[in-house]
């Protein structure tokens with residue numbers, strides 16, 4: 001008989017001593033890997049449910065993929081499907097062979113390392129609990145490579161988990177790194193009782209030849225629609241699946257609060273504004289006007305949605321899709337508060353030049369100060385770990401490095417993630 005059905009709902013019983021042969025998707029591309037692992041997990045669940053005593057043979061891209069079934073194989077045959085190197089994994093489906101897998105429903109025992117990670121998450125949960133409650137925060141960093149073997153950052157966005165894997169040093173074999181990442185998923189699943197669909201995994205990589213610039217790649221394409229999260233009673237749209245960044249930079253929360261503290265009845269200019277979260281904070285604090293500038297159509301539209309979601313739609317809220325460098329050349333207006341949070345590096349076809357925060361901030365800020373009211377305040381932050389402020393700026397303006405005061409309890413472990421400066425015009429004496 002032939003039947004079409006979903007593996008997860010398959011109740012078809014297989015007789016003892018049968019042979020189950022299958023060729024599931026390989027997931028050879030990294031972004032397909034997690035989905036393929038899930039299929040192997042479902043296959044394992046079905047075999048354990050319906051095929052006890054049978055033999056199973058499945059083709060997989062590597063042994064780790066085969067292990068995602070949670071059934072130990074007694075034989076692997078290495079072979080090629082065209083150019084593609086694959087493994088035929090052969091198992092006997094008996095309880096003695098059932099093993100640990102992050103991708104099966106039947107979660108089994110954690111390894112010693114996994115237990116340590118789980119304990120650390122519990123400790124961090126306890127440490128952050130009262131602060132999160134008091135501040136009404138549902139998006140935060142839960143774990144930041146606290147244990148060297150589990151070299152990931154784990155952020156929470158409501159019920160979702162956003163896992164960013166820091167690239168492993170070359171001394172760690174890729175299989176070991178993969179196994180540890182699987183364990184992270186397993187620990188999160190077990191401790192928080194969530195499914196793999198609620199865990200989004202991304203990898204951070206250093207770009208070739210430009211080792212200070214970090215790039216990320218999406219490892220698991222979670223099928224999550226954009227959703228709303230709350231911070232300080234305000235609504236923000238986040239998207240965990242589609243982009244490398246989520247729409248809300250968690251480490252810059254203190255800078256958003258700072259903008260709000262100074263924005264009442266003032267005009268705010270928000271440059272390199274991304275999804276406009278600082279503009280939302282300013283508007284909520286009673287800013288007289290906000291001007292949100294970003295080069296990207298996607299992000300300007302997103303910023304507008306964030307403002308609208310919080311009820312800020314009036315004609316005193318301006319959205320400008322333009323290269324900030326170009327915009328500054330033409331600007332003649334003055335602002336009371338300027339929030340400047342540029343990327344470390346940016347290059348795009350629509351830009352005539354490229355932006356390098358270390359090289360370009362001095363001249364840019366000097367020019368931008370012409371757009372700041374005589375009594376105004378500029379809040380300048382960036383995410384270059386080894387950033388050094390141009391010394392000339394401190395000679396021309398009043399500059400205060402307040403980086404030390406801009407780390408919330410969830411970023412105490414990573415106090416190099418950003419720098420923050422307050423910049424004002426020097427007071428004329430006499």
Ligand SMILES: C[S@@+](CC[C@H](N)C(=O)[O-])C[C@H]1O[C@@H](n2cnc3c(N)ncnc32)[C@H](O)[C@@H]1O
Pocket residue numbers: 249272273274275293294295296299322323324325341342343344346347351355381382383
């Ligand atoms: C907010 S910054 C990055 C924030 C954070 N400091 C970081 O480094 O990850 C990124 C934003 O700058 C925008 N951007 C990059 N170059 C730009 C330019 N020349 N003019 C305007 N916006 C730009 C991008 O579209 C993006 O929304």
